[in-house]
Amino acid sequence: MMTFILRRAGSLVLLLFAVSFITFTLFQLGPSDPAAAACGQECTPERVSEARVALGMDQPFFLQYFDYVRGLFSSRMIGAPGAQTLCEWPCLGKSFQTNENVADIIARSLPYTFSMAIGALVLWTITGVGLGLMAALRKGSPVDKFIVGAASVGVSLPIPVTGLFLLLLFVNQLHLLPFTTNEINSPFGPQGPGAWVANYLLPWIALAVLFSASYIRVTRTNMIETFGEDFIRTARAKGLAPRTVTFKHGVRAGITPVVTMLGMDIGLLLGGAVLTEQIFSVPGLGFTAVHAAISGDLPVTMAITMLAAFFVIVANVAVDLAYAAIDPRVRLQ
């Protein structure tokens, strides 16, 4: 177990470096001139070259990358020689727009993204696994057919359409819920958990509709497969109560693919639910990334992309570890 963790941690670090390098390359070499984006609307060639120096872009590429990585480990000076400012650890550069530390922008956005992710996750896991299990237990019945049909529709509902429709119906027409506000980003804030739930309920539903559909499918398929296996027959044959067979033996073995999906989706969602945050104006990572992308604020988009890839990779490793804990047939080598 220990060696497994160490080895995965080693490849994790390598992968993270590769991710940071590729992101850096894509954003610095691939694109148009970041310096032109940095100096804004009224740009003269002189100002572009000033900006180039200020961004360190007159330096060789590898040196720039090295500088960037160094910022992940310690504070560093940033800007043109003579006009340098301190960029505190962890330094991910400074925003072209506001000159704010990118790390601060990210830290400010994270609570919103966490709030979005956690509720949506709970909601779609319960509905997805619950309905999937229900369909599997009643395979072939009208209930099963209805659930499978609903999942096909759910997976085809684009978030912009569901999101805007929910806002229109529940906020604008029925006045059941408020428009989302920036002031609430944790259940422990002064407004209390009730306001937190009310604030994020619609984005949670919008995400859950889309996500639970694929959880229904995967749960159903795997549970049907598991219920057909020998050890389930044995458990039934020795006279265990159907409930025990279903939940203690069946679900435990059939749930592993769902855990994989869950891990990947958590990783994905922590990087920011781009569309949902945009629709409901929740200023999380995704929302911040959209605005940075549109205004050409490279340091911000780059850092968020890297962070999001980081979440996905870490989630991958977590999934592998969770596997062994849940399914007794899986042993780590």
Add this chain to the structure above:
Amino acid sequence: MAATAEARTLLATAWMRIRRSKIALISLCVVVAIMLFAVLAPVLSAMSGNDPFTSNTSPEVLDDFQTPGLPLPGSMYPSAQHWLGVEPGLGRDLFARLAYGGQVSLTIALLSTAVSVVLGTVIGAAAGYFGGKTDAIISRIMDLFLAFPHLLLVLSLTPILQSRLRDTPLGEGSFLPMASLVIILGFFGWAYLARIVRGQVLSLREREFVEAARSFGASHLSVLFKQIIPNVMGVVLVYATMLIPTNISAEAALSFLGVGVKDPTPSWGQMLNAAQSGNWYLSDPWFLAVPGVMLIITVLAFNLLGDAVRDALDPKASRH
């Protein structure tokens, strides 16, 4: 010639099985209808005497849109002159925009799928066929591509690519967003398919017919393209059908976010963007419903068709 015969039998098998399922047949018809709707956009909008760009802000056209609240049957916006009504504000014909927008959305989705499929098939087959170091390197690259959050990366790179393409032949007017979306979606969509093709090829390359071709002195490239790839076309077709709705949604998402197709060029995502901007959809839900319902129907039909093609060609992956 062998490849053509192979492809024909493959499609013939798929068709034979799809014909048996009612849902598959219906979704196929809907997909064909949507394609025709988009292809015939100039003809259809000419029939109603409209085009997607002419704005008409005369009060008699826009009056309908000044009633707040949900549209009721009595105050429906469609009319004989404007089959799906007009945009609030600019007063452009919604039917014409929906049809022309379909051309843009579907072109982007189909072309980017084609790019991903070609890349994924060739790269995945090469990894599986050559094995060893080639496989190790390609597999690591695939892992990397799969680790990046797709939408976020595509979102942040699209404006960058657009500014790069602006001075090239691809950068002309309405062509630029289309070209950039095709390139970006195509380039970031191949890894999943490549992984699956690789798995298939790993077992294929041990088969006798591959060995036979090799012993006749066929080159690696010839074996790869004439023996291996035709044999994975089934799986490729399955994932291509499933990639199309993903790319339709991706176009809608990006244009909705304001980095894809932009006004005045219509696309279904751009129309959603127009409905959200300035909160038009709150006073005129119809404006949201037109592109929204179209998008749902299209994605649903392609998804159901994809499921059917998978069940027909890849029985192992079926949903029981």
